[in-house]
Amino acid sequence: xxxxxxxxDHCAHNTESRRTWRNSNxxxxxxxxxxxxxxxxMMLIQSYLYVLMASIVIMxxxxxxxxxxxxxxxxxxxFSTERTTNPTRYIANTVDVVRTLATPTNQLSxxxxxxxxxxxxxxxxxxxxxxxxxxVYLGANRSICDVNTQFMPAGSMPLVALVSAPGSGNxxxxxxxxxxxxxxxGSVYNDKALLRGGFLGESEDPRSGRVVVIKMHKVQNxxxxxxxxxxxxxxxxxxxxxxxxDFNRLVAHNTHKGIAPAEAxxxxxxxxxxxxxxxxxxxxxxxxxxxxxxxxxxxxxDLLTDLPQQLRRVVSFLGLLxxxxxxxxxxxxxxxxxxxxxxx
Numbered sequence: 001x002x003x004x005x006x007x008x009d010h011c012a013h014n015t016e017s018r019r020t021w022r023n024s025n026x027x028x029x030x031x032x033x034x035x036x037x038x039x040x041x042m043m044l045i046q047s048y049l050y051v052l053m054a055s056i057v058i059m060x061x062x063x064x065x066x067x068x069x070x071x072x073x074x075x076x077x078x079f080s081t082e083r084t085t086n087p088t089r090y091i092a093n094t095v096d097v098v099r100t101l102a103t104p105t106n107q108l109s110x111x112x113x114x115x116x117x118x119x120x121x122x123x124x125x126x127x128x129x130x131x132x133x134x135x136v137y138l139g140a141n142r143s144i145c146d147v148n149t150q151f152m153p154a155g156s157m158p159l160v161a162l163v164s165a166p167g168s169g170n171x172x173x174x175x176x177x178x179x180x181x182x183x184x185x186g187s188v189y190n191d192k193a194l195l196r197g198g199f200l201g202e203s204e205d206p207r208s209g210r211v212v213v214i215k216m217h218k219v220q221n222x223x224x225x226x227x228x229x230x231x232x233x234x235x236x237x238x239x240x241x242x243x244x245x246d247f248n249r250l251v252a253h254n255t256h257k258g259i260a261p262a263e264a265x266x267x268x269x270x271x272x273x274x275x276x277x278x279x280x281x282x283x284x285x286x287x288x289x290x291x292x293x294x295x296x297x298x299x300x301x302d303l304l305t306d307l308p309q310q311l312r313r314v315v316s317f318l319g320l321l322x323x324x325x326x327x328x329x330x331x332x333x334x335x336x337x338x339x340x341x342x343x344x
Contacts, residue, residue: 036132055083110238113282114297117289149178151201155209157183158230160318161222162213163288165281167246168237169300170215171315174199176303177213179330180311181320186211219287226291233314234288237300243277307331 005147034055081283162177162185164170174185184201186208187194201211206225211228213233222229237245247270251260264270288295296317308327315322 019302066308079343111238112300114236114285114289117286124241145333149184149200151184151210152212153210157209158319159207159209159213159225159228160213160231160233161225161229162215162233162235163284164217164235164283165236165239165242165246165277166217167242167249167277168235169245169303170217170235173233173235173298173303174213174215176307176311176330176334177314177318179333180315180323180326181211181212181318182326183320184210185213185215187215212320216283219283222287222291223342229291229293231294231296231317232288232291233317234285234295234297235300236285236297239278239281241300242275242281246277247273307334 014192064099162170164173171336175189177183178185178199184204185199186204186206187199187200188206191202193197206214207228214225222232247264248260250273251264289297294317296313298310298314308331311327311330312322315327
């Protein structure tokens with residue numbers, strides 16, 4: 001029997017159809033050269049980014065470790081005894097700036113600057129003060145150096161500001177006032193480091209009337225309590241020394257005992273800091289002197305040379321009885337817990 005031609009054609013057609021279907025659904029076995037090059041470049045870039053990010057993380061942790069274990073010690077070792085006793089050698093840039101503080105000659109001292117600002121710095125007599133407040137007399141018959149510092153009853157103390165430019169020894173004078181009066185001092189800053197160091201008044205509400213003075217450094221601080229302000233103790237320090245002291249504190253991680261490395265004084269930041277600090281020194285002093293409230297000016301340098309007499313002035317101004325035993329105790333232990341601050 002002869003085969004039918006159309007049957008053969010039918011089988012061939014089916015086979016060809018299946019082959020065409022398989023080819024149309026097959027996945028290419030490999031990329032063309034251009035696609036391979038593009039994929040290789042993308043993988044290379046991705047690998048580079050991973051390595052870069054890992055390197056940044058590693059370098060960050062290395063820096064943190066070195067800063068904690070090495071750089072902090074290096075900063076301390078760079079500090080020399082000569083710099084402690086003669087800081088003006090490192091502050092030549094302050095000369096031109098501080099001359100702008102209403103000083104007609106280069107020889108005019110900061111005391112004369114303050115005196116020229118002062119129209120009337122007469123200290124109210126103790127009798128005048130007592131007519132307006134109830135002075136507190138403490139510890140007349142007690143062993144003074146054994147008396148614990150205390151808070152007064154709420155509302156019993158007038159609001160007196162202890163004002164100074166930063167770096168002028170405000171914290172040191174606070175400590176001396178606490179020793180000489182037996183009453184805690186306060187602050188508008190709530191400094192946790194000072195609170196841990198023993199200044200318990202740091203956490204007290206400045207308006208509570210439980211502390212003897214309130215520390216502040218800014219005109220804005222004074223304005224905020226001006227209506228309630230009873231008086232100001234204005235602490236003045238030579239601006240050269242005050243600016244260096246504050247710069248040390250800021251550069252050395254905001255600690256009162258910190259010392260900035262010598263190279264920090266050769267930076268643009270130092271030059272800008274001097275300009276701003278000198279202007280602030282003048283602004284604070286002028287504002288306090290012109291404010292129509294009772295005020296007492298205390299010079300930091302006088303605290304160094306005649307501490308007992310200066311403490312008598314401060315205690316009398318605060319309306320408290322001058323206790324010579326407490327004055328003596330403050331003089332004998334004029335650093336105490338403040339040793340860590342290194343303000344002198």
